[in-house]
Amino acid sequence: xxxxxxxxxxxxxxxxxxxxxxxxxxxxxxxxxxxxxxxxxxxxxxxxxxxxxxxxxxxxxxxxxxxxxxxxxxxxxxxxxxxxxxxxxxxxxxxxxxxxxxxxxxxxxxxxxxxxxxxxxxxxxxxxxxxxxxxxxxxxxxxxxx
Amino acid sequence: xxxxxxxxxxxxxxxxxxxxxxxxxxxxxxxxxxxxxxxxxxxxxxxxxxxxxxxxxxxxxxxxxxxxxxxxxxxxxxxxxxxxxxxxxxxxxxxxxxxxxxxxxxxxxxxxxxxxxxxxxxxxxxxxxxxxxxxxxxxxxxxxxxxxxxxxxxxxxxxxxxxxxxxxxxxxxxxxxxxxxxxxxxxxxx
Numbered sequence: 049x050x051x052x053x054x055x056x057x058x059x060x061x062x063x064x065x066x067x068x069x070x071x072x073x074x075x076x077x078x079x080x081x082x083x084x085x086x087x088x089x090x091x092x093x094x095x096x097x098x099x100x101x102x103x104x105x106x107x108x109x110x111x112x113x114x115x116x117x118x119x120x121x122x123x124x125x126x127x128x129x130x131x132x133x134x135x136x137x138x139x140x141x142x143x144x145x146x147x148x149x150x151x152x153x154x155x156x157x158x159x160x161x162x163x164x165x166x167x168x169x170x171x172x173x174x175x176x177x178x179x180x181x182x183x184x185x186x187x188x189x190x191x192x193x194x
Numbered sequence: 195x196x197x198x199x200x201x202x203x204x205x206x207x208x209x210x211x212x213x214x215x216x217x218x219x220x221x222x223x224x225x226x227x228x229x230x231x232x233x234x235x236x237x238x239x240x241x242x243x244x245x246x247x248x249x250x251x252x253x254x255x256x257x258x259x260x261x262x263x264x265x266x267x268x269x270x271x272x273x274x275x276x277x278x279x280x281x282x283x284x285x286x287x288x289x290x291x292x293x294x295x296x297x298x299x300x301x302x303x304x305x306x307x308x309x310x311x312x313x314x315x316x317x318x319x320x321x322x323x324x325x326x327x328x329x330x331x332x333x334x335x336x337x338x339x340x341x342x343x344x345x346x347x348x349x350x351x352x353x354x355x356x357x358x359x360x361x362x363x364x365x366x367x368x369x370x371x372x373x374x375x376x377x378x379x380x381x382x383x384x
Contacts, residue, residue, distance in 0.1 A: 070222060070229060
């Protein structure tokens with residue numbers, strides 16, 4: 049069976065929605081106007097209008113909304129991972145610095161101990177030399193008596 | 195013939211200006227003027243009178259809320275076609291399963307003029323109902339609204355070449371669908 053473009057035009061001829069359509073539409077419009085007026089009484093008009101449009105836009109595009117949510121989750125996940133990595137690196141750096149500081153203090157203490165021993169040894173040598181010098185004339189006298 | 199068209203245009207301009215100023219009667223005139231177009235696009239797309247009426251009312255409600263953005267009667271017609279098409283696609287997505295049932299659910303019988311076969315019109319409508327959404331809209335815009343490919347491309351936000359190829363494919367699908375239906379009828383009888 050063949051059909052012409054005129055047949056298609058005939059099949060798709062504009063249809064009248066019926067007598068009451070205009071009235072029903074206007075009732076709905078008026079109802080919306082009343083609802084809007086009562087809503088505007090509670091919220092700031094500009095904010096309300098913007099929010100309404102924004103929400104409607106997103107509600108009409110669920111795939112976009114899902115994509116944005118997925119992107120945000122991914123961004124938060126990556127951000128969280130990066131932050132935990134940063135925290136770990138920072139903790140490691142602080143621990144290393146503390147250990148290095150302890151090591152430096154230990155080395156300083158060792159050097160001080162070595163220096164104290166050096167001083168003590170020098171003092172002891174000095175005392176010993178004095179003692180030997182005092183002992184030397186007594187030895188000469190003893191040898192002469194013999 | 196120029197006089198009534200110019201008069202009509204002035205009348206619509208006036209109604210639009212008054213509607214923007216908040217005149218309900220002028221808005222009623224605009225609804226009356228365009229309700230056939232909006233309802234028919236929705237009806238031919240959805241093949242359901244109550245759904246089409248509901249959708250058309252929503253479109254006019256949106257028009258009421260955005261009337262201050264409409265610049266001219268031509269812009270109004272373009273805006274209504276565009277919003278109705280978008281809402282039809284949204285509605286079609288919500289009622290995705292309807293497409294599988296569309297063949298069984300016979301649409302309202304076509305009111306044919308004397309020289310056109312009413313059975314052919316009914317079958318054309320049934321075949322149209324099973325076309326994919328975009329193809330259906332392109333066919334409706336072409337044969338109900340009488341738009342050219344460039345205008346359809348603008349309303350449906352598609353490249354002109356895509357509109358042309360979609361239209362070509364849709365007509366081929368309609369012919370195929372119609373032939374298949376005739377075969378089904380033959381098998382049923384013989």
